[in-house]
Amino acid sequence: xxxxxxxxxxxxxxxxxxxxxxxxxxxxxxxxxxxxxxxxxxxxxxxxxxxxxxxxxxxxxxxxxxxxxxxxxxxxxxxxxxxxxxxxxxxxxxxxxxxxxxxxxxxxxxxxxxxxxxxxxxxxxxxxxxxxxxxxxxxxxxxxxxxxxxxxxxxxxxxxxxxxxxxxxxxxxxxxxxxx
Numbered sequence: 001x002x003x004x005x006x007x008x009x010x011x012x013x014x015x016x017x018x019x020x021x022x023x024x025x026x027x028x029x030x031x032x033x034x035x036x037x038x039x040x041x042x043x044x045x046x047x048x049x050x051x052x053x054x055x056x057x058x059x060x061x062x063x064x065x066x067x068x069x070x071x072x073x074x075x076x077x078x079x080x081x082x083x084x085x086x087x088x089x090x091x092x093x094x095x096x097x098x099x100x101x102x103x104x105x106x107x108x109x110x111x112x113x114x115x116x117x118x119x120x121x122x123x124x125x126x127x128x129x130x131x132x133x134x135x136x137x138x139x140x141x142x143x144x145x146x147x148x149x150x151x152x153x154x155x156x157x158x159x160x161x162x163x164x165x166x167x168x169x170x171x172x173x174x175x176x177x178x179x180x
Contacts, residue, residue: 003157006105008061009093011074016092018105021057023155025179027172028059028109030097032069032147033080040148041085043169047176048089054180055155058089063097066147070094097144106144109151112159114142118166127166154179 004019048058062077064070074093081087097106118124131138148165163172
């Protein structure tokens with residue numbers, strides 16, 4: 001299967017085919033409203049505003065699997081994001097990204113780009129230390145490690161990059177721009 005063969009649910013529960021994004025550059029992000037990485041909504045929205053006309057789509061999939069940091073309803077999550085960050089990109093129904101009930105889209109994304117590390121710096125070290133408490137083998141499996149993991153999909157539907165939440169958002173923007 002390809003990226004375009006998957007369907008996700010909109011925040012109102014309707015099926016949304018990723019075929020709608022054919023020919024676009026897509027950034028898929030599992031988000032949370034109460035996370036230390038939640039301020040990443042700001043650079044995501046800035047990227048969307050800057051590059052949407054050139055073909056960028058952002059697919060926001062809220063997830064409550066990491067320390068319960070997305071506790072609200074889909075409507076409450078949407079209100080939070082539009083009120084605090086003026087988000088305009090597609091926000092889907094809150095969904096699991098790991099485990100028995102994970103979205104099939106995430107099974108596909110993780111099969112295309114596994115975990116490659118958190119990078120360097122204090123936040124990366126803190127994430128590594130925290131994850132070792134829950135999963136001593138976290139470095140060797142493709143599971144989503146935390147909120148705001150991003151997958152970059154090119155105009156042909158190829159998953160070309162995975163960015164952990166600790167990666168510099170400027171590097172994410174550079175990778176997006178290179179595909180436009």
